[in-house]
Amino acid sequence: MGDQEVKLFSLWASPFGKRVEIALKIKGIKYEYFEEDLSNKSSELLKYNPVHKKLPVLLHNGKPVCESLVILEYIDETWKSERSLLPEDPYARAMARFWAKFIDDKCIAAMWGARKNSEGQEEGIEELTEHLKTLENELKGKKFFGGDEIGLVDITADLIALWLGVLLELKGIELLTKEKFPRLCEWIDDYLDHQIIKETLPDRETYRDFLLKAKF
Amino acid sequence: MASEEVVLLDCWASMFGMRVRIALAKKGVHYECIEQNLAHKSPLLLEMNPIHKKVPVLIHNNKPICESLVIVQYIDEVWNDKAPLMPSDAYQRAQARFWADFIDKKVYDAAWKIWRTKGEEQEGAKKDLIENLKVLENELGDKTYFGGETFGFLDVALVTYYSWFYTLEKLGNLSIEAECPKLIAWAKRCLQIESVSKSLPDSKKVLDFVLGLKQRMGI
Numbered sequence: 001m002g003d004q005e006v007k008l009f010s011l012w013a014s015p016f017g018k019r020v021e022i023a024l025k026i027k028g029i030k031y032e033y034f035e036e037d038l039s040n041k042s043s044e045l046l047k048y049n050p051v052h053k054k055l056p057v058l059l060h061n062g063k064p065v066c067e068s069l070v071i072l073e074y075i076d077e078t079w080k081s082e083r084s085l086l087p088e089d090p091y092a093r094a095m096a097r098f099w100a101k102f103i104d105d106k107c108i109a110a111m112w113g114a115r116k117n118s119e120g121q122e123e124g125i126e127e128l129t130e131h132l133k134t135l136e137n138e139l140k141g142k143k144f145f146g147g148d149e150i151g152l153v154d155i156t157a158d159l160i161a162l163w164l165g166v167l168l169e170l171k172g173i174e175l176l177t178k179e180k181f182p183r184l185c186e187w188i189d190d191y192l193d194h195q196i197i198k199e200t201l202p203d204r205e206t207y208r209d210f211l212l213k214a215k216f
Numbered sequence: 217m218a219s220e221e222v223v224l225l226d227c228w229a230s231m232f233g234m235r236v237r238i239a240l241a242k243k244g245v246h247y248e249c250i251e252q253n254l255a256h257k258s259p260l261l262l263e264m265n266p267i268h269k270k271v272p273v274l275i276h277n278n279k280p281i282c283e284s285l286v287i288v289q290y291i292d293e294v295w296n297d298k299a300p301l302m303p304s305d306a307y308q309r310a311q312a313r314f315w316a317d318f319i320d321k322k323v324y325d326a327a328w329k330i331w332r333t334k335g336e337e338q339e340g341a342k343k344d345l346i347e348n349l350k351v352l353e354n355e356l357g358d359k360t361y362f363g364g365e366t367f368g369f370l371d372v373a374l375v376t377y378y379s380w381f382y383t384l385e386k387l388g389n390l391s392i393e394a395e396c397p398k399l400i401a402w403a404k405r406c407l408q409i410e411s412v413s414k415s416l417p418d419s420k421k422v423l424d425f426v427l428g429l430k431q432r433m434g435i
Binding site (some may be wrong): 066078095102 | 293
């Protein structure tokens with residue numbers, strides 16, 4: 001699997017793009033990174049993701065793969081000799097896929113809700129609280145969602161580990177606390193302390209400044 | 217794999233439940249189907265899918281699996297001795313998963329709005345539906361199935377929507393066949409497969425069901 005051309009089109013501030021970078025690094029895959037400008041999408045992006053025109057896009061030997069969760073599974077299946085992102089057992093795999101989907105379908109929607117400035121915000125916070133409780137519960141007895149090592153669900157939850165905390169701080173919402181979510185907060189600490197995660201995710205302050213400037 | 221307990225919690229009109237039924241039929245798996253009343257959710261459903269409280273739920277040896285595409289992949293991995301649904305090539309698998317995700321985001325959204333809204337919102341949804349079905353028709357190209365020569369995962373993901381086309385056409389006043397003839401031809405080819413035809417309900421029954429729903433919802 002050595003000499004293969006791997007390119008990643010992404011955005012430094014995107015949790016979806018960062019997921020792919022984390023996966024590539026866990027697998028020890030060399031890749032070429034291309035930073036995109038959303039206000040001026042490159043012709044490559046439009047060529048490789050004509051359907052959604054979104055990031056990230058992984059290009060492997062000239063063939064594009066889009067949608068972060070699809071890319072993660074593709075990486076796991078293609079570079080099989082390295083550490084696995086998904087468990088071997090079909091039931092455990094199904095659970096991993098279920099939780100990754102839960103984070104992407106439910107948590108993101110709730111985060112957008114909590115982001116609102118007016119009436120919608122309370123409902124958004126309520127929904128977010130419920131989902132965080134669900135995740136808190138799922139973490140019981142495990143260091144990471146993937147068990148002893150980070151896996152597909154942990155990688156998908158990068159937005160819970162970093163993006164959510166920054167968003168809540170900027171909105172002055174005290175939700176993600178050790179009192180309310182002890183396991184989840186412990187997971188965040190362990191996750192952000194992981195060598196590859198530390199190397200890959202943006203610095204919290206840098207991201208915070210970016211959001212402030214973007215008038216989030 | 218012999219003595220296994222397989223139970224499916226489903227609702228006959230659910231296009232998501234139909235996917236699981238097709239997959240189980242293709243694999244020749246014996247299972248018990250417990251029809252659910254979504255207006256009065258059963259304790260079993262709430263216990264097996266506490267997070268979403270939705271169908272379908274596959275219960276395999278007392279362990280629940282939720283979300284139709286997760287379930288179909290699970291079925292394919294467990295009963296891997298016959299009728300493989302996922303492509304064998306990793307890139308083709310990524311393509312299948314990409315398009316299945318497209319279907320559930322774009323096609324589902326538009327379909328949902330067609331039967332629930334009217335006026336400008338419905339018109340917008342009709343336009344979106346046709347546009348997205350055309351994208352899928354383009355992806356199908358001249359292939360027999362989305363999976364190529366063999367009926368596969370992506371065919372399973374989309375063909376169940378076909379049972380709702382009649383409803384969408386009647387409620388939305390549109391003709392999907394006129395706009396996407398190749399797609400309809402593909403759907404009819406799929407219906408020649410026994411596992412598919414026995415898993416899809418009668419289209420007119422779906423319309424009656426939706427009309428009943430609309431009445432109860434006051435829309």
